[in-house]
Amino acid sequence: MATREQVDAVIVGSGAAGSLMAATLAAAGKKVLILEAGPQRGMSDLVSSQIWSRRLKVPAGTTMTGGRDPLSVGFASGWGTGGSALHHYACWFRLHEEDFEMKSRFGQGVDWPISYADLRPWYDRVQEEVGLSGDAEKEIWRPAGAPYPMPALPVFAQGEVIARGFEKLGLRTAPLPMAINSVPYRGRSACIQDGWCDSGCPIGALANPIATHLTQALSAGAEIIHDSKVSRVLTTPRGDRATGVEYYDAAGERQEIRADVVILAAYVFEIPRILLNSREGGLANGSGMVGRSMMAHTTSNIFGFFEEDTDNFLGRTGGQLVSQDDYAKNLEKGYLGSSSWLIANALKPNDLLGIGNSRVDLFGAPLHEFLQKAARKLATMTFVGEGLPDPDNRVTLTASRDRFGMPMASATHQFPEDSVKCWAAGIERGKQVFAAAGATEIWTGGRNQMHTMGGTVMGRSAGDSVTNGYGQAHEVPNLFIAGSSLFPTAGGVNPTFTLSALARRSADYLVENWSTLG
Amino acid sequence: MDASSTLLTEVLRAQGERRAFLKGAGAGLLAASLSSARISYAGTEAPPPAYRVLTPPQVRTLDALGETLLPGAAAAGISRYVDDQLASAEPLLLLKYVDFPADSTDFYRQSLDALEQHSQATHQQAFHALAMADRIAMVGQIAQQQPEGWAGPPSQLFYFIARNDAVDVCYGTEEGFARLGVPYMAHIAPPRPW
Numbered sequence: 258m259a260t261r262e263q264v265d266a267v268i269v270g271s272g273a274a275g276s277l278m279a280a281t282l283a284a285a286g287k288k289v290l291i292l293e294a295g296p297q298r299g300m301s302d303l304v305s306s307q308i309w310s311r312r313l314k315v316p317a318g319t320t321m322t323g324g325r326d327p328l329s330v331g332f333a334s335g336w337g338t339g340g341s342a343l344h345h346y347a348c349w350f351r352l353h354e355e356d357f358e359m360k361s362r363f364g365q366g367v368d369w370p371i372s373y374a375d376l377r378p379w380y381d382r383v384q385e386e387v388g389l390s391g392d393a394e395k396e397i398w399r400p401a402g403a404p405y406p407m408p409a410l411p412v413f414a415q416g417e418v419i420a421r422g423f424e425k426l427g428l429r430t431a432p433l434p435m436a437i438n439s440v441p442y443r444g445r446s447a448c449i450q451d452g453w454c455d456s457g458c459p460i461g462a463l464a465n466p467i468a469t470h471l472t473q474a475l476s477a478g479a480e481i482i483h484d485s486k487v488s489r490v491l492t493t494p495r496g497d498r499a500t501g502v503e504y505y506d507a508a509g510e511r512q513e514i515r516a517d518v519v520i521l522a523a524y525v526f527e528i529p530r531i532l533l534n535s536r537e538g539g540l541a542n543g544s545g546m547v548g549r550s551m552m553a554h555t556t557s558n559i560f561g562f563f564e565e566d567t568d569n570f571l572g573r574t575g576g577q578l579v580s581q582d583d584y585a586k587n588l589e590k591g592y593l594g595s596s597s598w599l600i601a602n603a604l605k606p607n608d609l610l611g612i613g614n615s616r617v618d619l620f621g622a623p624l625h626e627f628l629q630k631a632a633r634k635l636a637t638m639t640f641v642g643e644g645l646p647d648p649d650n651r652v653t654l655t656a657s658r659d660r661f662g663m664p665m666a667s668a669t670h671q672f673p674e675d676s677v678k679c680w681a682a683g684i685e686r687g688k689q690v691f692a693a694a695g696a697t698e699i700w701t702g703g704r705n706q707m708h709t710m711g712g713t714v715m716g717r718s719a720g721d722s723v724t725n726g727y728g729q730a731h732e733v734p735n736l737f738i739a740g741s742s743l744f745p746t747a748g749g750v751n752p753t754f755t756l757s758a759l760a761r762r763s764a765d766y767l768v769e770n771w772s773t774l775g
Numbered sequence: 776m777d778a779s780s781t782l783l784t785e786v787l788r789a790q791g792e793r794r795a796f797l798k799g800a801g802a803g804l805l806a807a808s809l810s811s812a813r814i815s816y817a818g819t820e821a822p823p824p825a826y827r828v829l830t831p832p833q834v835r836t837l838d839a840l841g842e843t844l845l846p847g848a849a850a851a852g853i854s855r856y857v858d859d860q861l862a863s864a865e866p867l868l869l870l871k872y873v874d875f876p877a878d879s880t881d882f883y884r885q886s887l888d889a890l891e892q893h894s895q896a897t898h899q900q901a902f903h904a905l906a907m908a909d910r911i912a913m914v915g916q917i918a919q920q921q922p923e924g925w926a927g928p929p930s931q932l933f934y935f936i937a938r939n940d941a942v943d944v945c946y947g948t949e950e951g952f953a954r955l956g957v958p959y960m961a962h963i964a965p966p967r968p969w
Contacts, residue, residue: 301963303962304964306965308948309867317875329872331873452960458962607947613946620845621843
């Protein structure tokens, strides 16, 4: 075992949140070390292939997943430089004001320790740094904020035919806000609309961490060590102060790094796993909330065939348009929850979300015939529905251990009934939209889940949450958490913009208050 | 016109070329295209490399299953694909995405053996020797409900995974996209299909 020179901050994970924190702290003159569990990757590794890009996801064997609605580990995870943000779809939304005040307004769920107004300046700052394309005026549901720095991305035939259905029903659509360049932005190229976002964007049009904050962090002096699996946060005997982390290097050797500040920005399953493994009963776990309130979004796709060619190979994986006419929470609907539509996703023939899996019942010659037709005539849109928080949805440690001797995690999850009702209502509306759009055949996929959140939620009280509104552990003031694991509620939108705004706010807080922490 | 505008123009041109391709692409052309996709070692002096994970009976079963799931999958190399991936340090099969809580090689071996045993038990014949109509009926059955006595991973999951493997080799490559008339438009082209 070797002990490296002490650093100011050690950051576990090089994804969107970790890279942003690293860039801010390094620019402030701090000595920053990032430990990334996966291998080193660069833009040249982002091969345009649904088969080859499976390298970007974590190998099996770190987290077992179960319950009625199992959370996805393998598909949504990241593995290597940039974490899951390296292959994310870059649908960047703000949460709405009501998402921060669910308990106060509706008597269910929990409140965040901060309001939308608290977070708004950091949304604005991050969107300027990263570069977002969209049309704020057409997004009539959008909470107050600065207009997007780039114009909206183009809409192709698939988006146009589906928008027709929304319009006929008196519903509205707007260009999907994306962290993808519609025009060259800060030295990065504009998107060429080839639909390979899911395989990683090697031209830098999509704001993955290599294109943005990670490169800035390294330029400012931060260091990154790959193939380094963090197993524990090291602490004082009382566990009230972090002193560094224990990790296993590429050779499998145990290492320690001492740091004034420890930031956990690993994937949503790994943060509770590390905390639970750090100390008997879990570190920063006086509330018993470490690993609890894991959440996800319900999701399904609406599919339809249309008379006209939909050109569904064009655009972005995340989609072309958004509709949030059913976002506002209202108990009179019969359920509590918000939802969005991501409209006209760019499609590839194969892979989990490929054309082939839109009809898993077909095989043999009929599957060939279907694929031939679907490549020209298929249109789709993706439902994103709120999964309400439930403390019984949780990550725990198991008796099984990985190759480093670290206990494996087990995640159990079941959508609350309100979330299932929200999903069911959304799918019925989605079918109505496609019928109004003139689809000649309409079908849907089964209920699934995406966007894992929670597990180390923020809150006002050390009695029912793990961190405060800055991601600072209530019980360990020099331990910070970054990422969607902080979310007390899920909202009905993709989480990366919000987790980035939270990380930006935490990083600024850290810099301003460093003398009280170091 | 900047570089991105030029690229977008190329995308739109590819869109037009795709439409032109489709006008000439009948079913016969597509069938011939898949047939010609056979991974062939003919013309080379070296024999085809041995399979490293799957046994010869398992290869026969998987080829027959692939042909049933998506005609042309055997010729497109489904068994080579699965075997290559299982032999690699980092298998890139779709199985990776479903959080199956056991070893990937065991999943394929046990599933293929279970299919073979089911065929022997119900038809007293190897799966690959069954008439196509019988294979279709059997695949339809395991897709819907796990047969009684099935001695492997869940049959519905095996159907889903093997079907995805077939789609990968038939349509997940640059040649496969071309068969659908979909422009591949790679930023970085894969150095080989898998």
